[in-house]
Amino acid sequence: MCGIAGFIGKGEISDLKRMTDAIEYRGPDDQGHWSDNDKGVFLGFRRLAIIDIDGGHQPMWSGDGSIGIVFNGEIYNHETLRVELEKKGYVFQTHHSDTEVLINGYLEWGENLPNKLNGMWAFFIYDKRKKICFGSRDRFGKKPFFYTKMNGSFVFCSELRALAQHSSAETSVSERSLMKYFAYGYIPAPNSIYHNIFKLPGGHSIFIDIESLNIKISKYWEFVLEPTESIPNNPEEEWGEQIRHLLSESVKRRLMSDVPLGIFLSGGIDSSALTYFANQALGEEKLKTFSIGFSEASFDETMYSSKVAELFQTEHYHETLSIDKALELLPEITSKLDEPMGDSSLLPTYLLSMITRKNVTVSLGGDAGDELFAGYDPFAALKKAELYSKLIPKPIHEGIRSLAGMLSTSHSNMSLDFKIKRTLRGLSYPKKFWNNIWLGPLAPNEISELFSKNVEMEDLYSEVVDYWDMCKQTSIIDKTLFLYTKLYLQDDILVKVDRASMMNSLEVRAPFLDIELVDLIRTIPHQYKYRNGERKYILKKALEPVLPKDILYRKKKGFGIPLGKWFFEGKLNVDLNSDSNTLNNGFLKKQYGDHKAGKADNRAFLWNYWLLQNMNIS
Numbered sequence: 001m002c003g004i005a006g007f008i009g010k011g012e013i014s015d016l017k018r019m020t021d022a023i024e025y026r027g028p029d030d031q032g033h034w035s036d037n038d039k040g041v042f043l044g045f046r047r048l049a050i051i052d053i054d055g056g057h058q059p060m061w062s063g064d065g066s067i068g069i070v071f072n073g074e075i076y077n078h079e080t081l082r083v084e085l086e087k088k089g090y091v092f093q094t095h096h097s098d099t100e101v102l103i104n105g106y107l108e109w110g111e112n113l114p115n116k117l118n119g120m121w122a123f124f125i126y127d128k129r130k131k132i133c134f135g136s137r138d139r140f141g142k143k144p145f146f147y148t149k150m151n152g153s154f155v156f157c158s159e160l161r162a163l164a165q166h167s168s169a170e171t172s173v174s175e176r177s178l179m180k181y182f183a184y185g186y187i188p189a190p191n192s193i194y195h196n197i198f199k200l201p202g203g204h205s206i207f208i209d210i211e212s213l214n215i216k217i218s219k220y221w222e223f224v225l226e227p228t229e230s231i232p233n234n235p236e237e238e239w240g241e242q243i244r245h246l247l248s249e250s251v252k253r254r255l256m257s258d259v260p261l262g263i264f265l266s267g268g269i270d271s272s273a274l275t276y277f278a279n280q281a282l283g284e285e286k287l288k289t290f291s292i293g294f295s296e297a298s299f300d301e302t303m304y305s306s307k308v309a310e311l312f313q314t315e316h317y318h319e320t321l322s323i324d325k326a327l328e329l330l331p332e333i334t335s336k337l338d339e340p341m342g343d344s345s346l347l348p349t350y351l352l353s354m355i356t357r358k359n360v361t362v363s364l365g366g367d368a369g370d371e372l373f374a375g376y377d378p379f380a381a382l383k384k385a386e387l388y389s390k391l392i393p394k395p396i397h398e399g400i401r402s403l404a405g406m407l408s409t410s411h412s413n414m415s416l417d418f419k420i421k422r423t424l425r426g427l428s429y430p431k432k433f434w435n436n437i438w439l440g441p442l443a444p445n446e447i448s449e450l451f452s453k454n455v456e457m458e459d460l461y462s463e464v465v466d467y468w469d470m471c472k473q474t475s476i477i478d479k480t481l482f483l484y485t486k487l488y489l490q491d492d493i494l495v496k497v498d499r500a501s502m503m504n505s506l507e508v509r510a511p512f513l514d515i516e517l518v519d520l521i522r523t524i525p526h527q528y529k530y531r532n533g534e535r536k537y538i539l540k541k542a543l544e545p546v547l548p549k550d551i552l553y554r555k556k557k558g559f560g561i562p563l564g565k566w567f568f569e570g571k572l573n574v575d576l577n578s579d580s581n582t583l584n585n586g587f588l589k590k591q592y593g594d595h596k597a598g599k600a601d602n603r604a605f606l607w608n609y610w611l612l613q614n615m616n617i618s
Helices: 013-021 078-087 098-116 175-184 235-254 269-282 302-311 323-336 346-357 369-373 378-391 394-404 416-426 431-439 444-451 462-470 476-502 515-521 537-543 563-568 585-596 603-614
Strands: 002-009 030-036 041-047 067-075 119-127 132-137 146-150 153-157 197-199 204-209 215-219 261-264 288-294 315-321 362-364 507-509
Touching: 002 013, 002 067, 002 119, 013 030, 013 041, 041 067, 041 119, 067 098, 078 098, 098 119, 098 132, 098 204, 175 431, 175 444, 175 476, 175 603, 235 269, 235 515, 235 537, 261 269, 261 346, 269 302, 269 369, 269 537, 288 302, 288 346, 302 315, 315 323, 315 346, 323 346, 323 603, 346 476, 369 476, 369 515, 369 537, 378 416, 378 431, 378 476, 394 416, 416 431, 431 462, 431 476, 444 585, 462 476, 476 507, 563 585, 563 603, 585 603
Parallel strands: 261 288, 261 362, 288 315, 362 507
Antiparallel strands: 002 041, 002 153, 030 041, 067 119, 119 132, 132 204, 146 153, 146 197, 204 215
8 A cells, every 4th residue: 555656748856756755644664766757757656565565665667677567555366366477477576566466467468457456456557668658546446546637747646735746737626626526525536626637537547658648548347236137045045145255255355464454343234244254364363453432422333343342352442532632633634635525534534544553554444335235324215205206296395395494403413303304405306316415515506506606417416417327227226326336435435544544554455345245246136235124134134144133233323423513512613704716605604604503404514615624725
């Protein structure tokens, strides 16, 4: 796990060193810089040493010096690929570096290399023979890859803050991206917060001609739901056994490390399953687990994480996130965050990563279980919402929404009034937009008011439109599963975990994103993911033999923090006096005033705006 940076075209080695210095925390153990001034190719690297500590220095080169690479991530099937390549005659210089497997794999398979990989990655290869560069990002976009072509240079990096250090880079905020930020709470790929700077989407590769700087982007993989029509005689038993086996193998692969590792343990289904399988794989070796708690009872899950830790006899570490601790951490987080992303669980994830890094260098996390198996609250609302939208005329709906607005505001985690108001807000719009309006900081009409201009929904939510149509299944459950996986997982959840962990020089691995496991999950019909009101039905059935039922079937809390209460009580404050040529100050004042007066719960917008303001992006 590392940070990569580089460029083709104009620039000096001093540009490259500034870029890698800006992301030193991604790789505090080693650094490397290489340049070919005649060709104008520069490759930079910061290393967090995990695999083949002695032999993994980068940029790394093929034996004949024709192929160079900088690589961020882990390839979990690198040992198998190495054996396959050795049988084909390739000779390896390192003992067990997965980076060298990528080099020889590229020599053998060329641009088809990503399809051979099981892991997480962002890499950039310089091929001197063909005078091209080849970059790739893993299937789900777990590892970041930013790029731009401007002022005579192609520049790439792991984070925007590194890219901004290049002398050719211009960082001008994109109003369209800012609108999307307030619509989603994050900025979906390929957009970034800046004009003409992009994210390579997950499952894509990029090719650059080093002489012309022409860019070609191609998709090598797409997440597709392909539910089987061949249902087993006993699906709970047969699919359950397959899920247990594949998840166990995925965990084993992700225990590959030359440094100490542990597990993020919330006490929820996903992290508890990982703890069980890791405990089984490690045998007598003591497993380390880590959790975060909150003083507010409605947000706290520590009783469950402690129970699972005790059940599997782990070496458990726990810390409580207080408002004082939050206020202490926020300046450090905002100073390193490369792009605004308004998922407030960034804060506890940062603290969790901090306490974890004090004890280990690698952690496993339960990310993607909810997206792949229908684990979120909105799945329980979809069918009822469809019925409501068919039966209730729009004028009556607006009346119901007005009445709901009179409900007293609670700042508890997922309170009833919050769910009702959010649900009704989404139902004011077409079905395809429901989920994102339920989750987003602002509704489209509010974004129009904030920016003092009419907003076209089809453009504001262009990604939703594309993915909704891309999903060939007609069920709203399937389409929502697809949206969550393509959008929320890639551009919110995985970004949050990457930034929070790497700010603390910690690598986090996601066993639920193992490609072999994913290939099974996407064939299981949605009726076995959300079944008779039970979310994650087939996963829970699969885990019944290994986890207690009060863990499997307890109410989901999520990883939220009491933001609403903090803004209401003035522990977090919004500066309404800052100048902005873009945003409507009157709208800001009303949102803040209504929240402070207890008239509305505007926590999501206030947090997103606070974050934007404190990152000095406007």
